[in-house]
Amino acid sequence: MAIRKSAIARAQAYRSHTSLWIPAALSLGLLHGIAHAETPKDVLIEVAEHGPNSLDAMAPAANEFAQMASWQLYDRLITHGTKTLPDGKVMYDATKIEPELAKSWEIQDGGKTLIFHLREDATFHDGSPVTADDVKWSFDRAVSVGGFPTVQMAAGSLTDPKQFSVVDAHTFKITLPVADKLTLPDLAVPVPYVVNKKLALRHATTDDPWALKWTSLNDAGGGPFKVGSWKSGDRIVFDRFDNWKSGPTPALKRVVLREIASPGTRRALLEKGDVDVSVGLPPKDYAELAAAGKVNVIGTLMQNEQFNVDLNVTMKPFDDKRVRQAIAYALPYDSIMKQALYERGEPLFGADPSAPYAPKWPVASKYNTDLDKAKALLKDAGYADGFKTDLYIDMSQTTVQEPMALLIQEQLKKIGISIEIHKVPGSEWFAKMGSKSMPMDINYFYGWLDYPEYFYFWTYDGKNNSVFNTANYSNPELDKLIEQARFESDPTAYDAIITKMNGIAMDDVPRVPVAHLYSDIAMQKNVKGYVYWFHTHLDLKSISKD
Structure with missing residues (x-):
């Protein structure tokens, strides 16, 4: 495939700009010595006390931020729409099921059979096509690894690999023993995501048939973002996957999640304008920031x-x-x-x-x-x-x-x-x-x-x-x-x-x-598109900056 020199030049300029700016702006020593380091319009800087301890939420002892990472890196068959509350806040709408990797689906046999038709042009981050075989293997994996993922699948009556079958390259079927109202919404949570089967199996072993050790440290997804870099305990960089087909192209080209233990430091960085978003602050800080009005504080009563x-x-x-x-x-x-x-x-x-x-x-x-x-x-x-x-x-x-x-x-x-x-x-x-x-x-x-x-x-x-x-x-x-x-x-x-x-x-x-x-979440006033989701983390694909 030929790539025009102008496109290469733009990409190199972008990489050079962000690779030089991010380490400098996030160096705490430098931040203390500058008044304001405005972040680029297509780059989001988020600070939190913790980050992912795994890139795969299926891994044993994967933390909540591993679920956040998996949400950005992997596709699910379906997702939810959104709704605007009377106070203007936007949140997911549990009553609206919308396409993601599956462009359409059918519910048959009184709710006991679900057939999903996949997008034919969807690819993983390595360029390989996404097929129904990848979906089946991923679902087999989710009900077999044990622990939290397997219990989550069981909440929607998804318990046995025999329930999942490949109809053809882009058609996947689920069969239930009895109709369950929780099955369809259970497919939109962070767990039942689609993994690149061939890539993962290259790193599987007899002791680790689902390649959990490898996927804990490596990206095997096809979601809206891919891993640019990751240093556990310090930061993770998400780069936009420009060939993502399961929704509108995200506005952000790069997102950096930096781990900073001190809530005081995270608050100070936000107030100075050196970062775009701060999560996990104490309730006292959110209350004070909301009262001051210099940044936006959005508090949504959590569901259930x-x-x-x-x-x-x-x-x-x-x-x-x-x-x-x-x-x-x-x-x-x-x-x-x-x-x-x-x-x-x-x-x-x-x-x-x-x-x-x-x-x-x-x-x-x-x-x-x-x-x-x-x-x-x-x-x-x-x-x-x-x-x-x-x-x-x-x-x-x-x-x-x-x-x-x-x-x-x-x-x-x-x-x-x-x-x-x-x-x-x-x-x-x-x-x-x-x-x-x-x-x-x-x-x-x-x-x-x-x-x-x-x-x-x-x-x-x-x-x-x-x-x-x-x-x-x-x-x-x-x-x-x-x-x-x-x-x-x-x-x-x-x-x-x-x-x-x-x-x-x-x-x-x-x-x-x-x-x-x-x-609660606090962000600069130029950060737009925040949607509250049931997992409480940022959905990066909806975020933009003025």
Whole structure:
């Protein structure tokens, strides 16, 4: 293929410009010595406390930013449309399913058969064509690697490679045992992405048949962006894939995500104009930045989310429901909202104790701070003098969780409970959750699919017992209701099931609800096109700069 010299010259000029500018502008030593380093219009600089620890979200212990990376690097069959809220914010629309790699699809056999027709001109980043064989292998992989990806696929009744078949080079079929309303939206989440089968298999081994070690460190995708460079623990550079066919060409040519541990530094860089976007700031900073008005702060209430204190029901004394309820009555809710969260969320406590729970999620619990009730419950459970226990927090969330933990520690002393606080490195948090070994922890979960039973599937279901069920909770009655809700088609019956589920969860209280959080992000005023997505990360392909 011939390439004109003028095109080569433009590309070389672009590479030279960004390769010289980015390291200079992101050098902290240099940033302290300059007043303002305006970023180029087609380059976005984002700063965060953490970045991806893997380029493949399928890898064991892959973190949330690995999911972010996979979202940019890989295509999925389908995606969601967007909607504008009354306050002008834009977010994904769970009711709108739109094409991505699949240009069209058909649902047959009462919802048990889904047939997807792929774009014939789609290619991977290495130039090889995307085929239905790549899609099948990728889906086989997702249901077989185990852990989080496999459970996510199961949420949409995708559990067995036999369910996936190749009709022809550009037609892929899914067969379900029963129709499941979660299947189609489950195909739009970060997990079921399409991997370059031939490229990955060149690096597969007997011990690693899905080439997870190689894809953790290398790009095997065909999404809107490809990896320009990556230094784990420092930065990742995404370069636009100009041959992307699954949507409009992104406005940005390059995106740099730089890891900077200090939230104060990340805030200062944004306020000086040296970076375009800052994520993961403390709620206090977002509140102050929003009040100052020099940058845009967008806070969107997360879908299907709960911020809570988990109590491990398999460890004493939290195996006793009365102790768990005592903790629920003892937490300093108002102080947490004001001093740890700075009101960047809505309270999930203090509901009317005489009213049934609404058939939705999240809902506020009927608990409120009442130390007398807490003491009475502890006495009834045989812990009138209190006890000692351990509270674990995620170091990647210390700006919120540490002040919250200190407030809880101080409050529980009043009812005789002595707490030792343990900080777990963010890189180890996921594994720690999976160990089910924490008596108490501060945690949160947001469901990618906005259905109450989906939240319960991940966090309360004893049969599933996913990594997010850190309370290690199991209740056969609730498990049965979760399954019923997934397949109930009558709205009245469905609402009755959800109300009953909420009542059980709040009475057993393996996790104490505290707040429904905002997903906050701060950006320069010339950054446009931000869309809130259920995974809470930037969708780079929609972003542009004035």
